Amino acid sequence: MSTLTALDIMYDGREVALRWADGQTRRFHALWLRDNALDPATRSPENGQRLITIGDVPLDTHISHGELTDQGVVLTFAPEGKAATFTADWLLENAYDHKAPERVGWIGSALETWDHRLNGHVPSGDFQTIRQDPAALADWLASVRRFGFAKLTGGPAESGALLRVGELFGFVRETNYGKWFEVRSEVNPVNLAYTGLGLQAHTDNPYRDPTPTLQLLYCLENTAAGGESKVIDGFRAAQRLRDEAPEDFDLLSRHCARFEYGGGAGVHLTARRPMLELAPDGELIAVRFNNRSIAPLRDIPYDQMMAYYQAYRRFSHIVDDPGMAVSFKLEPGESFLLDNTRVLHSRNAFSGEGSRWLQGCYFDKDGLLSTLSVLEHAQRRAQA
Numbered sequence: 001m002s003t004l005t006a007l008d009i010m011y012d013g014r015e016v017a018l019r020w021a022d023g024q025t026r027r028f029h030a031l032w033l034r035d036n037a038l039d040p041a042t043r044s045p046e047n048g049q050r051l052i053t054i055g056d057v058p059l060d061t062h063i064s065h066g067e068l069t070d071q072g073v074v075l076t077f078a079p080e081g082k083a084a085t086f087t088a089d090w091l092l093e094n095a096y097d098h099k100a101p102e103r104v105g106w107i108g109s110a111l112e113t114w115d116h117r118l119n120g121h122v123p124s125g126d127f128q129t130i131r132q133d134p135a136a137l138a139d140w141l142a143s144v145r146r147f148g149f150a151k152l153t154g155g156p157a158e159s160g161a162l163l164r165v166g167e168l169f170g171f172v173r174e175t176n177y178g179k180w181f182e183v184r185s186e187v188n189p190v191n192l193a194y195t196g197l198g199l200q201a202h203t204d205n206p207y208r209d210p211t212p213t214l215q216l217l218y219c220l221e222n223t224a225a226g227g228e229s230k231v232i233d234g235f236r237a238a239q240r241l242r243d244e245a246p247e248d249f250d251l252l253s254r255h256c257a258r259f260e261y262g263g264g265a266g267v268h269l270t271a272r273r274p275m276l277e278l279a280p281d282g283e284l285i286a287v288r289f290n291n292r293s294i295a296p297l298r299d300i301p302y303d304q305m306m307a308y309y310q311a312y313r314r315f316s317h318i319v320d321d322p323g324m325a326v327s328f329k330l331e332p333g334e335s336f337l338l339d340n341t342r343v344l345h346s347r348n349a350f351s352g353e354g355s356r357w358l359q360g361c362y363f364d365k366d367g368l369l370s371t372l373s374v375l376e377h378a379q380r381r382a383q384a
């Protein structure tokens with residue numbers, strides 16, 4: 001628990017500066033504090049939802065009085081005459097008085113990018129263990145959050161077992177491919193993924209809007225020669241492009257590509273999105289890359305189209321660089337879950353001898369992060 005040691009009410013109460021025992025100081029605006037008051041008239045004690053609109057907060061809100069307590073600070077807001085308590089921990093967790101990121105393409109501190117050096121250290125969990133032990137489930141889900149993927153071993157080698165993995169953290173995202181789809185050699189495939197060809201690393205279904213954010217690939221048979229699964233950290237690849245050729249990174253992030261799929265009866269999916277998607281503050285939030293489903297590019301200015309192609313080619317070379325890849329062979333009952341907004345996947349070519357049968361399905365990342373957040377809160381409560 002953190003402790004506040006000083007309170008300075010500034011600018012006629014429109015701002016305050018708070019100092020913590022470790023010496024750090026954070027400023028807050030009175031309007032922001034009033035809007036975020038945690039009293040039962042502002043936020044529902046039952047569900048935490050806000051009970052007021054921004055219009056209910058007076059524009060001339062200022063702090064008329066403030067007092068430090070053991071837990072934090074009590075502030076009185078004028079003209080409402082409302083007193084609200086804020087704990088020192090809550091204020092520190094929600095503080096916004098910090099420098100804006102300087103470089104585009106930054107990623108959150110909870111993420112860790114990787115390259116081929118992760119070979120042999122692939123994050124992994126055991127199906128039976130994570131089913132029974134919430135701490136083990138939290139560890140496995142946290143690996144997916146941190147690295148963008150994790151392997152799971154020890155599952156049943158049964159058709160449909162992938163749904164039992166998904167039940168542990170979320171809900172299936174059903175598509176025109178069904179609740180789940182089969183990945184194995186076919187004589188007349190409707191999608192190149194169903195042949196024995198090697199595939200360039202890609203994110204799945206960039207032609208959907210929104211794109212599926214998680215994919216689970218579950219192995220049922222794998223006696224074919226080759227066919228190892230391969231993953232590439234798209235965020236590492238994007239940051240490498242940014243560092244090696246910033247102008248190329250700008251081109252791929254500032255212009256929309258187009259993606260399209262019309263390979264099945266009654267289906268025609270299109271989406272217009274950048275290959276490298278940034279938040280307005282420059283955070284790298286998604287990579288879309290799929291040579292099989294990129295559509296004719298129509299949204300790049302004429303005089304920049306050749307430069308865009310050069311950037312696209314450079315990014316493709318980075319994706320193909322063996323130094324970026326992590327490979328592993330899945331045995332029956334093994335699977336891996338990946339963040340489809342970040343991690344590209346592929347497989348090596350495999351021969352027609354023996355068999356390779358995977359099942360895949362999509363989930364959404366918000367469900368996984370919600371499950372993980374609940375597990376982590378429960379762990380913190382148990383430790384407190």
Ligand code: FE2
Nearest residue numbers: 193203204345
């Ligand atoms: Fe795929």
